[in-house]
Amino acid sequence: EAGVAQSPRYKIIEKRQSVAFWCNPISGHATLYWYQQILGQGPKLLIQFQNNGVVDDSQLPKDRFSAERLKGVDSTLKIQPAKLEDSAVYLCASSPQTVELPNSPLHFGNGTRLTVT
Amino acid sequence: KQEVTQIPAALSVPEGENLVLNCSFTDSAIYNLQWFRQDPGKGLTSLLLIQSSQREQTSGRLNASLDKSSGRSTLYIAASQPGDSATYLCAALTQIDKYIFGTGTRLKVLA
Numbered sequence: 001e002a003g004v005a006q007s008p009r010y011k012i013i014e015k016r017q018s019v020a021f022w023c024n025p026i027s028g029h030a031t032l033y034w035y036q037q038i039l040g041q042g043p044k045l046l047i048q049f050q051n052n053g054v055v056d057d058s059q060l061p062k063d064r065f066s067a068e069r070l071k072g073v074d075s076t077l078k079i080q081p082a083k084l085e086d087s088a089v090y091l092c093a094s095s096p097q098t099v100e101l102p103n104s105p106l107h108f109g110n111g112t113r114l115t116v117t
Numbered sequence: 118k119q120e121v122t123q124i125p126a127a128l129s130v131p132e133g134e135n136l137v138l139n140c141s142f143t144d145s146a147i148y149n150l151q152w153f154r155q156d157p158g159k160g161l162t163s164l165l166l167i168q169s170s171q172r173e174q175t176s177g178r179l180n181a182s183l184d185k186s187s188g189r190s191t192l193y194i195a196a197s198q199p200g201d202s203a204t205y206l207c208a209a210l211t212q213i214d215k216y217i218f219g220t221g222t223r224l225k226v227l228a
């Protein structure tokens with residue numbers, strides 16, 4: 001099966017600019033996650049979708065970050081305006097996990113490395 | 118609030134050694150615990166998933182154990198190889214359907 005696809009792989013922007021990341025999950029996976037991974041740390045959940053509905057966005061800085069999952073498939077994560085501390089790797093993951101399938105593994109994309117200067 | 122800790126933060130061993138990576142979690146109410154491998158510049162690759170009702174899972178040279186009562190999981194790597202060099206992360210799936218990740222153990226296996 002094809003894996004989780006993310007683009008772009010790298011992005012360098014200046015602070016206060018905007019940026020968008022795209023994710024195509026594994027076909028049929030109901031749950032989609034966006035994580036932020038700062039160098040030397042574990043991934044931190046930003047937002048979780050179940051189909052096209054938001055399950056958890058409690059750690060998403062909503063004044064600058066936004067995300068959507070159209071038609072319950074692809075997803076985009078946007079940052080506007082970017083700050084220096086947003087420099088990190090942004091990882092998308094998907095899972096077939098639902099109430100009926102609570103023990104399904106996470107599958108990650110290769111991530112987008114964002115550098116804000 | 119669930120917290121996940123991994124010790125050691127970094128480990129360097131000669132090729133051929135057996136080694137153990139540790140993962141601790143504060144809240145035993147988990148659905149499962151998953152071990153991942155992350156190579157530089159890459160995403161995370163799932164290695165093993167242990168459901169809360171299980172004690173261990175094995176895949177090749179890897180064996181992961183889970184002790185919910187003590188809040189611990191270990192990843193055992195037998196006969197380590199230079200290709201095992203990577204960062205290993207554990208993640209606990211909490212009752213509220215959220216994965217909490219540890220900060221990882223950076224492993225280097227020397228040829």
